[in-house]
Amino acid sequence: MSVAVHFGAGNIGRGFVGLLLHEAGYDVVFSDVNAELIDDLSAASSYTVHEVGQGAQDHVVTRFSALNSAADPDAVVAAVASADVVTCAVGPNVLRFIAPAIAQGLTARDASLSPVAVMACENAINATDRLEEFIVSALPGGVDDPALAKAIFANTAVDRIVPAQAPGQGLDVTVETYFEWAIDRTPFHGAEPTIPGVHWVDGLEASIERKLFTVNTGHATTAYHGFLAGADKISDAIALPAVREKVEAVLAETSAYLIAKHELNAQDHAAYVTAILGRFENVGLPDTVTRVGRQPLRKLSRDERFVSPGAAIAEQGTEPTAILDAMGAALRFDVSDDEQSVELQALLADASRTDVDLATAITGLDESHPLIVPFVERISAARA
Ligand SMILES: NC(=O)C1=CN([C@@H]2O[C@H](COP(=O)(O)OP(=O)(O)OC[C@H]3O[C@@H](n4cnc5c(N)ncnc54)[C@H](O)[C@@H]3O)[C@@H](O)[C@H]2O)C=CC1
Numbered sequence: 322m323s324v325a326v327h328f329g330a331g332n333i334g335r336g337f338v339g340l341l342l343h344e345a346g347y348d349v350v351f352s353d354v355n356a357e358l359i360d361d362l363s364a365a366s367s368y369t370v371h372e373v374g375q376g377a378q379d380h381v382v383t384r385f386s387a388l389n390s391a392a393d394p395d396a397v398v399a400a401v402a403s404a405d406v407v408t409c410a411v412g413p414n415v416l417r418f419i420a421p422a423i424a425q426g427l428t429a430r431d432a433s434l435s436p437v438a439v440m441a442c443e444n445a446i447n448a449t450d451r452l453e454e455f456i457v458s459a460l461p462g463g464v465d466d467p468a469l470a471k472a473i474f475a476n477t478a479v480d481r482i483v484p485a486q487a488p489g490q491g492l493d494v495t496v497e498t499y500f501e502w503a504i505d506r507t508p509f510h511g512a513e514p515t516i517p518g519v520h521w522v523d524g525l526e527a528s529i530e531r532k533l534f535t536v537n538t539g540h541a542t543t544a545y546h547g548f549l550a551g552a553d554k555i556s557d558a559i560a561l562p563a564v565r566e567k568v569e570a571v572l573a574e575t576s577a578y579l580i581a582k583h584e585l586n587a588q589d590h591a592a593y594v595t596a597i598l599g600r601f602e603n604v605g606l607p608d609t610v611t612r613v614g615r616q617p618l619r620k621l622s623r624d625e626r627f628v629s630p631g632a633a634i635a636e637q638g639t640e641p642t643a644i645l646d647a648m649g650a651a652l653r654f655d656v657s658d659d660e661q662s663v664e665l666q667a668l669l670a671d672a673s674r675t676d677v678d679l680a681t682a683i684t685g686l687d688e689s690h691p692l693i694v695p696f697v698e699r700i701s702a703a704r705a
């Protein structure tokens with residue numbers, strides 16, 4: 322019996338990573354801090370992943386268990402100690418909180434076992450590297466701790482749109498039919514785990530940038546301009562010609578950047594962009610502009626979907642106007658139950674902060690960076 326411990330039993334956890342691990346033959350141990358969710362998973366023997374869109378099927382997930390990592394951390398440590406695979410989909414800002422349990426699990430792990438594959442499944446560049454850094458910080462011996470040799474850390478890129486789930490559907494998850502899980506195979510040296518559906522790649526940089534700066538930049542642009550246009554659903558937002566034009570303009574900028582940087586085939590990339598726009602148009606997917614625009618400060622940060630490509634394009638001497646306009650729209654994402662939106666609006670309202678001060682604080686760029694002057698213009702406009 323192979324066991325996978327998965328941190329974060331939310332939308333991607335149950336609707337994507339948990340499903341693929343189950344279908345690969347793993348018994349999945351979900352670990353989460355949401356007590357109600359853990360109780361529901363513990364009481365259930367199955368849940369169903371409902372696909373919507375062309376070729377949709379239902380998939381039933383069984384052979385799982387659930388652990389409350391807040392209430393029973395020792396059980397999580399023990400599960401990690403004997404697992405074959407450890408994955409997570411908790412959000413990039415939560416990696417630091419799950420790292421200590423993984424560190425303790427590695428310390429407790431019998432050194433004669435094969436190394437456990439540790440793979441973070443978050444929308445962030447090199448999320449597994451970030452997780453590994455937190456694990457190293459939690460180990461008594463730091464980078465020299467012998468526990469590190471008991472794991473293989475591999476970066477991954479996950480792509481499947483899993484919207485917020487309708488109340489009353491229990492553990493079942495509604496997802497789009499499309500998915501892509503790319504994993505860097507190089508750390509495994511030929512001994513990668515068998516997970517059907519995974520796309521193994523040699524080095525992840527091109528895959529994650531292609532995904533993040535196309536799907537996620539395009540999706541967030543749809544959300545922010547859609548929010549300003551008064552749309553509720555993503556499919557309604559992308560159906561508005563003015564929003565679509567802005568999304569296409571942003572993707573033209575990131576496409577040129579990605580094609581040049583990663584030597585992509587321009588026709589293949591154009592087909593990829595078209596397919597992604599089709600995913601945003603999926604009217605069967607109950608996805609909202611507020612979910613896709615969530616956590617605007619994270620999305621406007623240095624290594625993320627706007628500033629990373631935008632800064633690089635600006636450094637090459639071109640002003641990425643459409644990306645900057647999307648960042649300007651993000652500044653106006655005013656959603657009262659989104660903590661980061663509230664924080665962003667408070668920052669913009671703080672008269673003691675200059676526009677330049679805010680531009681550098683939000684993007685993490687130096688004042689002298691060529692993206693700062695045009696971003697300051699968007700900040701001034703948003704504050705006016
Ligand atoms: N939903 C989507 O369409 C996609 C999401 N992602 C990424 O997957 C990650 C998760 O996103 P979602 O599943 O949408 O979010 P979600 O909010 O549905 O799930 C996150 C889960 O993590 C749990 N959690 C929070 N702190 C925890 C902790 N300390 N220990 C264990 N569990 C903890 C939460 O209780 C929640 O159940 C994010 O990084 C997101 O960017 C990536 C691709 C698609």
Ligand SMILES: O=P(O)(O)OC[C@H]1O[C@](O)(CO)[C@@H](O)[C@@H]1O
Pocket residue numbers: 444479480481482483536537540541612613614615
């Ligand atoms: O907004 P986050 O947390 O980066 O993740 C959700 C995003 O990832 C996606 O699933 C794309 O893979 C979109 O649904 C959404 O834009």
